[in-house]
Amino acid sequence: MNSLKIIENKVLKLILLIENEYPELYMFLDETPVTIPSINNPKINFKIMEDYFESLKQLLKHHIETHNKK
Numbered sequence: 001m002n003s004l005k006i007i008e009n010k011v012l013k014l015i016l017l018i019e020n021e022y023p024e025l026y027m028f029l030d031e032t033p034v035t036i037p038s039i040n041n042p043k044i045n046f047k048i049m050e051d052y053f054e055s056l057k058q059l060l061k062h063h064i065e066t067h068n069k070k
Helices: 003-021 046-066
Strands: none
Touching: 003 046
């Protein structure tokens, strides 16, 4: 499996975790500016996906740190 597929799988797993465990956070993912391309037909590569994965991790970390999960 190539690097891009690996990072895409990591992103998918993290999004599914957020969707299932933190639905209050998941509803904001579609509105995150990082997911809105500034050009038509953007090229997706490893660096872009890695940055997106890191942004998702930071978003989740911040959410966990600032909200008490019951």
